[in-house]
Amino acid sequence: MDENDSRQRHPPAEAEEPADALPNxxxxxxxxxxxxxxRAEPAAEPAADFTLRVMAGxxxxxxxxxxxxxAARQLKKRTASLLRYLTETPSLSDIALCFLLAGFFYFLxxxxxxxxxxxxxxxxxxxxxxxxxxxxxxxxxxxxxxLGLLLLLVAGGFALRLARLGTIxxxxxxxxxxxxxxxxxxxxxxxxxxxxxxxxxxxxxxxLAASLQRYHRRAAAG
Amino acid sequence: xxxxQDRSDxxxxxxxxxGHTQAFARLVDSYKxxxxxxxxxxxxxxxxxxxxxxxxxLKAYLGLKRFKPDGRFFPWLFTIAVNTVRNHLKKNPxxxxxxxxAGAQDLPAGPDSDPQRQxxxxxxxxQIAGALQRLSIEQREAVVLRxxxxxxxxxxxxxxxxxxxxxKMRVYRGIQRLSTMLDEMLLRNADNDPPEKPxxxxxxxxx
Numbered sequence: 001m002d003e004n005d006s007r008q009r010h011p012p013a014e015a016e017e018p019a020d021a022l023p024n025x026x027x028x029x030x031x032x033x034x035x036x037x038x039r040a041e042p043a044a045e046p047a048a049d050f051t052l053r054v055m056a057g058x059x060x061x062x063x064x065x066x067x068x069x070x071a072a073r074q075l076k077k078r079t080a081s082l083l084r085y086l087t088e089t090p091s092l093s094d095i096a097l098c099f100l101l102a103g104f105f106y107f108l109x110x111x112x113x114x115x116x117x118x119x120x121x122x123x124x125x126x127x128x129x130x131x132x133x134x135x136x137x138x139x140x141x142x143x144x145x146x147l148g149l150l151l152l153l154v155a156g157g158f159a160l161r162l163a164r165l166g167t168i169x170x171x172x173x174x175x176x177x178x179x180x181x182x183x184x185x186x187x188x189x190x191x192x193x194x195x196x197x198x199x200x201x202x203x204x205x206x207x208l209a210a211s212l213q214r215y216h217r218r219a220a221a222g
Numbered sequence: 223x224x225x226x227q228d229r230s231d232x233x234x235x236x237x238x239x240x241g242h243t244q245a246f247a248r249l250v251d252s253y254k255x256x257x258x259x260x261x262x263x264x265x266x267x268x269x270x271x272x273x274x275x276x277x278x279x280l281k282a283y284l285g286l287k288r289f290k291p292d293g294r295f296f297p298w299l300f301t302i303a304v305n306t307v308r309n310h311l312k313k314n315p316x317x318x319x320x321x322x323x324a325g326a327q328d329l330p331a332g333p334d335s336d337p338q339r340q341x342x343x344x345x346x347x348x349q350i351a352g353a354l355q356r357l358s359i360e361q362r363e364a365v366v367l368r369x370x371x372x373x374x375x376x377x378x379x380x381x382x383x384x385x386x387x388x389x390k391m392r393v394y395r396g397i398q399r400l401s402t403m404l405d406e407m408l409l410r411n412a413d414n415d416p417p418e419k420p421x422x423x424x425x426x427x428x429x
Binding site for chain 1: 243244246247250251254255258259262268271272275276279280283284346347350365369370372394397398400401404
């Protein structure tokens with residue numbers, strides 16, 4: 001037999017004939033034999049452990065769903081606590097800690113840059129500003145760390161004003177830094193580099209500025 | 223009208239809703255046969271039928287919260303089964319006749335103890351299974367629901383989500399086509415039957 005003939009062939013879609021016009025076809029002799037044969041076919045039984053397997057499958061799915069629900073609840077709880085932390089007015093020591101942590105982050109970044117820059121010998125001579133990034137990171141670490149220490153140790157209006165000015169200068173410098181690097185180095189990854197060197201510091205700066213602003217508002221309100 | 227079975231099903235479903243997951247096993251026990259048979263007649267493969275029946279019950283369990291409290295479980299479950307089988311067949315269209323032969327092996331044995339009768343019975347069932355596989359999916363499910371599951375045209379219409387007239391037409395077209403195919407097979411078999419008196423000519427390897 002031709003292989004194509006052996007494949008399932010579907011008949012054309014059924015014609016739209018009104019079913020009410022159908023005679024009682026099941027009583028017709030021509031179909032009676034086939035219907036009798038179909039009805040006489042013995043019923044098959046699934047495997048003896050079928051129910052057990054279905055219930056095991058249900059338990060498995062339920063357990064997965066419980067795990068997912070627990071994870072979702074935890075995520076919701078953590079998000080809520082993070083949002084609460086971000087929106088609640090922080091204490092001055094909290095803000096100082098944020099500045100110190102940001103400074104520490106830049107210190108680590110500076111160390112990584114110092115170690116990594118040695119492997120960037122093929123950099124073009126024009127990429128002078130990129131070569132200075134370890135120093136830039138260390139300087140930023142120093143500024144942020146000093147501001148954090150000032151807030152922690154000196155407190156008061158002077159430290160707060162200095163921290164606000166320092167934060168604005170940090171944001172401005174981060175944008176300038178990112179743009180300068182991207183101008184010096186053109187390549188397919190330049191936009192990604194620009195984003196990394198600008199977006200993350202700007203977000204960090206905005207977070208620090210918002211914390212200072214919230215604290216200032218509360219202090220002004222008494 | 224609700225039968226005692228429908229009321230019993232709803233009682234079990236309420237128990238499942240209340241958190242008694244194991245009560246669902248009673249529903250599986252009640253309907254595993256019909257669901258498995260539907261999948262087996264549709265796919266002609268025991269393995270596929272078991273997998274599809276399991277998938278049906280799993281989907282039914284997961285969708286049980288959408289079940290209407292005054293609804294009938296049996297047509298609802300069959301709708302899930304039909305859709306599950308239909309999706310499977312659309313993704314894995316059976317190739318005939320290899321699938322046929324395999325399907326015939328998977329079909330249950332008849333009650334006859336005479337080996338000759340058993341063989342004839344098996345051949346006949348194999349022919350029916352094969353002819354059934356040649357119907358379109360819609361016609362096949364209508365025929366299976368009507369004659370293997372003994373559903374009314376109203377129930378077939380509800381399960382397949384079509385008007386009653388369409389359900390009736392699908393059964394009619396299906397049975398008409400099955401009848402034609404089985405008659406053709408009978409004729410072919412009659413042509414291939416050996417004559418009553420042995421012929422002395424060599425058969426040249428013909429089957």
